[in-house]
Amino acid sequence: MRTFLYSGLGTVLVAGAVLAPGNIATAAESPDISVTNTKAHLDQFQSIATGNGGNRAAGRPGYKASADWVKAKLDAAGYTTTLQSFPTWAGTSYNVIAEWPHGDANHVVMAGSHLDSVSAGPGINDNGSGSAGVLETALAYAASGQTPRNRLRFGFWGAEELGLVGSRYYVNNLPTAERDKLKLYLNFDMIASPNPGYFVYDDNPAGNGARDDLVAYFTQQNVQTEFIDVQGRSDHAAFRALGIPTAGTFAGAEETKTSAQAAKWGGTAGQAFDRCYHRSCDTISNLDLTSLDHQIDAIGHMIWTYTQKDYTAS
Numbered sequence: 001m002r003t004f005l006y007s008g009l010g011t012v013l014v015a016g017a018v019l020a021p022g023n024i025a026t027a028a029e030s031p032d033i034s035v036t037n038t039k040a041h042l043d044q045f046q047s048i049a050t051g052n053g054g055n056r057a058a059g060r061p062g063y064k065a066s067a068d069w070v071k072a073k074l075d076a077a078g079y080t081t082t083l084q085s086f087p088t089w090a091g092t093s094y095n096v097i098a099e100w101p102h103g104d105a106n107h108v109v110m111a112g113s114h115l116d117s118v119s120a121g122p123g124i125n126d127n128g129s130g131s132a133g134v135l136e137t138a139l140a141y142a143a144s145g146q147t148p149r150n151r152l153r154f155g156f157w158g159a160e161e162l163g164l165v166g167s168r169y170y171v172n173n174l175p176t177a178e179r180d181k182l183k184l185y186l187n188f189d190m191i192a193s194p195n196p197g198y199f200v201y202d203d204n205p206a207g208n209g210a211r212d213d214l215v216a217y218f219t220q221q222n223v224q225t226e227f228i229d230v231q232g233r234s235d236h237a238a239f240r241a242l243g244i245p246t247a248g249t250f251a252g253a254e255e256t257k258t259s260a261q262a263a264k265w266g267g268t269a270g271q272a273f274d275r276c277y278h279r280s281c282d283t284i285s286n287l288d289l290t291s292l293d294h295q296i297d298a299i300g301h302m303i304w305t306y307t308q309k310d311y312t313a314s
């Protein structure tokens, strides 16, 4: 999650193109994404940061090491991967794109997370958490033996903290025909905040179907949610600006948890959701594993569901 500054993309509204909400007849069986495996990926990100000057920031060796490691895991699982390089003011950075080479390539369901940290620290909650969760979901899908109806693609974005640079680069360099195939983009940025909330993005002008499916999933798990307008603070911005349906979740950053929020989610009122947001203390100790567990199962639910969604009628 980037610091909330002006973002031109945040104000883009797309007219028309309202998707029918939640038009999935029956949700696919939801997987239990392993919190143990996800935590192990986070241990790896911490170890990469520790071995590379304490961060995984764009243009620094800890970022490239993170990207190489994620790509190798996906390659080994059978994904078709690309390391996409692009320029930033801090030097060359990279997106890791992974596609499961099965399913209808004309209907692409995508999930992503930013893989870079700020330079102040290792970025384990922001956004090792989202990256580890998306990675583990991708690995679980590959191992599941499912036959996908649609094409599944994952993006691990570089240089988000420098202004959503990687995701914008990816979207801007997609040919129009490829953009048209993107049916959904799901974003996961900070999903294990130590004083967690359960926020669902409510900033998608192309329809609220995926937002509503996320809320329904959390409700079924007895987790209450609140809507949040994230807009230009994370990587779905470039997708939503093109009119592609987006959704995502967030466990909170520098904002203070209210007493009403503490009453429904536990934790400490009057304290930030993540007191280590963009600080050196965003380490492997800066995680709430219960939040992580709920969140990764929500990612799994959405991937399993939307990979089977019938887009041929629309």
Ligand SMILES: [Zn+2]
Binding pocket: 001, 002, 003, 118, 126, 127, 161, 278
């Ligand atoms: Zn951030």
